[in-house]
Amino acid sequence: MARYHHLGPTAFLLPTAAGDLAAFLKSHNNSPTPNDRLCSLENFLSILIMENFVSKQQKTGFQDVEYYLVKWKGWPESTNTWEPLSNLRCPQLLQQFSSDKNSFLSRVKKGKAVTPKNSRKSLPPAVAEYIVKKAKQRIALQRWQDYLNRRKNHKGMIFVENTVDLEGPPLDFYYINEYRPAPGITINNEATFGCSCTDCFMGKCCPVEAGVVLAYNKNQQIKIKPGTPIYECNSRCQCGPDCPNRIVQKGTQYSLCIFRTSNGCGWGVKTLVKIKRMSFVMEYVGEVITSEEAEKRGQLYDNQGITYLFDLDYESDEFTVDAARYGNVSHFVNHSCDPNLQVFSVFIENLDTRLPRIALFSTRTIKAGEELTFDYQMKGCGELSSDSVDHSPAKKRVRTECKCGAETCRGYLN
Structure with a gap:
């Protein structure tokens, strides 16, 4: 499923590849029922937006629809669900999340430490540094992905x-x-x-x-x-x-x-x-x-x-x-x-x-x-x-260990 880090009352998603969404939905059979979800819509603990979770060219059934990962009050994170924007009835939370996300991205681009204004305490330096590195990595991988598809x-x-x-x-x-x-x-x-x-x-x-x-x-x-x-x-x-x-x-x-x-x-x-x-x-x-x-x-x-x-x-x-x-x-x-x-x-x-x-x-x-x-x-x-x-019998070569994990594994690549 998608990976994310909490930043105070909201969180910023570090997206993974296309296809994770479908796998996530299939694996969460014990999520809150529709009635539970409707009753809890005003009580989110955190909302996360997934950016570029699917390319428009990929026919997965989710293109052109904005989804949010919802943490439900009173439910463990294992029951988090992806919800389309049309299901959400919490404009204030959405507005707050959008503001926090934009602030976060702005600070990342400037190379500054990431600490939300409304968080009760600052993140440990190592955690903040990791989040910044992860965000920069995401940008680099996205650019590389674009390069590969152009080529x-x-x-x-x-x-x-x-x-x-x-x-x-x-x-x-x-x-x-x-x-x-x-x-x-x-x-x-x-x-x-x-x-x-x-x-x-x-x-x-x-x-x-x-x-x-x-x-x-x-x-x-x-x-x-x-x-x-x-x-x-x-x-x-x-x-x-x-x-x-x-x-x-x-x-x-x-x-x-x-x-x-x-x-x-x-x-x-x-x-x-x-x-x-x-x-x-x-x-x-x-x-x-x-x-x-x-x-x-x-x-x-x-x-x-x-x-x-x-x-x-x-x-x-x-x-x-x-x-x-x-x-x-x-x-x-x-x-x-x-x-x-x-x-x-x-x-x-x-x-x-x-x-x-x-x-x-x-x-x-x-x-x-x-x-x-x-x-x-x-x-x-x-x-x-x-x-x-x-x-080649002319030299003794270094043997590379095989890590395939197959039952028939030979132990070495060469």
Whole structure:
């Protein structure tokens, strides 16, 4: 649920991500009855406003409606409820709250200590400092969220949430939508030929020409086994954008949330909507480097306890994707020894088998609010694997402890 701090008789909400509201409402089955609430409307102990709890683009059923979190007199905080403005009959309390909130924000922007005029005693310095830092963090995360959504080129929205600590946006991370080749590496993103099918689902389409079967069924779910490459229609094909063989190239269709984990795994990614099994979720993109450069960077990343290298060894072992500094949402997806995402190699415009695109598909139905994970040592894409430079016998590498918590956990990421 949302996090907040009391500031005297009123309180200021430190909002979390979209989707918390629905979860909060579902979890509070023992809240006061409608009659209890109507009888208590003039006796609030505190009211909190939730700002930007849902984007207008997100269809959750709450857009364009202002909700307040209400603490009911005589009831514990576990029974707090979200109420639309139309339910409130306490203009004086609302006016007081608005005044206190504006005063609070004004002082935060000026970097001053936060102490309401009508509070009986000042907050301890450490608490006041924490509130100011949390407010500044919220502003920084909101700006980063706006940046991510400006940069993305897909339908799904990106949200950011941190209810765990004071960590802000990563300072040295740049959002990209496709591979970024390192100097000296060329990626040809212009197809040399395409199909002339009138019905790619039934015709002799691009996959057949490549010697494989069509990867998708009529529900746009993947039907091939891991290890089989995906060949989608490209810009030279005569089929239109609704072709059933154009899935990965349309990008992420789901709204996702980059959130701070509470188990020591740093940032993670969760879905805000239900994802059906065998559905395309996202691509893994980053800087394309040589395997020799990957060996050098791998040693540094091992010492830092991070893993962002993904070998493109579908047929050869010449190139690696490094998502440490350049990447998309997949940069923040954590490892699990029992993942809900599976890796597939994809070819669309560029048919060079040394440079497949990396697509992540769901292995099962994923519930809204569930964290997305894939196995960093996953095999099955023509031996495509994350950080598989770990298999080099030339040096002894630092082993990174796995914190996935799965029953089948192997204990280490590498």
